[in-house]
Amino acid sequence: MNTPTAPRENPDRSFATLLVASWGACVLVSALGTLPNFAYPTYVLYRVVLTIACLACSLPLLIVCRWLYAHAAIGRALAAALTFAYVLAYLCAAGSEAFDRWLDPPGMGAKSLWFESLSGAIGAWALLGGIVGLYFGFRYYTAAQEARERLIAATALAREAELRALRYQIQPHFIFNTLNAISTLVYTQQTAHATRMIARFGDFLRLTLDADVTREVRVAEELELTLGYLDIERVRLGDRLDVRPDVDPASLDLGMPPLLLQPLVENAIRHGIAPSRRACRLDIAIRRDGERLVLTVANDGVDLVEPVRYGVGLSNVAGRLRHLYDDDFRLVLSRPPGGGGAARVELPARPIAAERDA
Structure with missing residues (x-):
């Protein structure tokens, strides 16, 4: 940039x-x-x-x-x-x-x-x-x-390069999973579902490749991208995926890193919902709490194994947050009382609509 x-x-x-x-x-x-x-x-x-x-x-x-x-x-x-x-x-x-x-x-x-x-x-x-x-x-x-x-310029360029490297480590995992799901749909002759999944997959890739990982986007933009990803997963999982978003309107114009919510959702589906044989609920809660932006992704699928270990996706999310906010953030994984798993992220609440207009 x-x-x-x-x-x-x-x-x-x-x-x-x-x-x-x-x-x-x-x-x-x-x-x-x-x-x-x-x-x-x-x-x-x-x-x-x-x-x-x-x-x-x-x-x-x-x-x-x-x-x-x-x-x-x-x-x-x-x-x-x-x-x-x-x-x-x-x-x-x-x-x-x-x-x-x-x-x-x-x-x-x-x-x-x-x-x-x-x-x-x-x-x-x-x-x-x-x-x-x-x-x-x-x-x-x-x-x-x-x-x-x-x-300062060299440090910024190095940070940008590392952020992009972290981003490209996350994307191949999702791409391979999606291509594998499309292959399964084609093999089982679910042509309509495969066609829909390919179209959604193309839209999602366009949005992710256009995203600039070095600047914040509005919560509304990140939520739109994540819902596009969930459309792909719905084709793959069908009725087993019950998405329940709960978004505070006051948070929609706040800034957050691009491609932050999607890896959290993907992690919940991969480790909590996909291994379960029953229908599972995926709760996405986004709200403003004073001077903090709080994002929570929870599922009632397979229980989170403790002690918690970060995989590639969550480690990269934590690395990006550390580069962008130093120590002014929180990323916590926990097992809710009712079972399943939850990821909670707290960031500074910073409106960016005015900066975009400027």
Whole structure:
């Protein structure tokens, strides 16, 4: 099942927006640091030139960071980027100091321009180093998010494949039983019954093959499919099968896994009703109990043998429920007081009609 996804935003474009905001913050911080010395125009001009130079140097710095991110390990890339940032910061400080001396030539005891730039480079390096950290942090964060999304997608695909495998383990059992029953009807020359069974069998196969095991269906849809299956079994068992559905109308629009009710019904017929020589009742009860959806399939045929052992069909049902609901479900097999067997399933009660319409 292919799920359309929104196009991913370009990480560099996202970072550009973040960078512009950081530039604004840096300019603001630089301006606030300059305010106490606003009475010294030369110093103010020095800070303005230094800030503009750092912002201009951030562009080649980002190009180097992008290259290092793609070609080096995180430790080496970060160390190299910070070193390059310091070189740029020192050049920015030296250029700003030279411009300041051009406006206000120093006295005879002034220190060397290159030595004086060492202290000015510290603030510039802090600014450019912050941009380096911001870039690497942002890129590695987006990479981690993409890796997490890929893991989620891979897990979903694996779950879907396993659910389909469980589904295909259930179907052959029913197909072989039905073909064997059709063969018996043809052998005993019950042509009308065989024709009806083949038609019902074709309808049932179409519905099951169209079902998507990875999404819930309405209870009404699953009930319709199960009743179609029971039409096939009625042809095979005749009057020995007495079906008595008891469905709460409030449960019809709730969601449940497809092909969940049918294996429970098939299990009841195979182990409880078919081995019995008398007419047996099959009760199918579906109701909403608060925040739970409760499905019960019971028969008064052959008594359930205790301790209960799960066969292939019920083991696959339990496996599907575990994949879809984790531990938020119950599947209980029991022998009613009057004899026979019963299977009870409890699921979260979740309406899905609105989701389908959307």
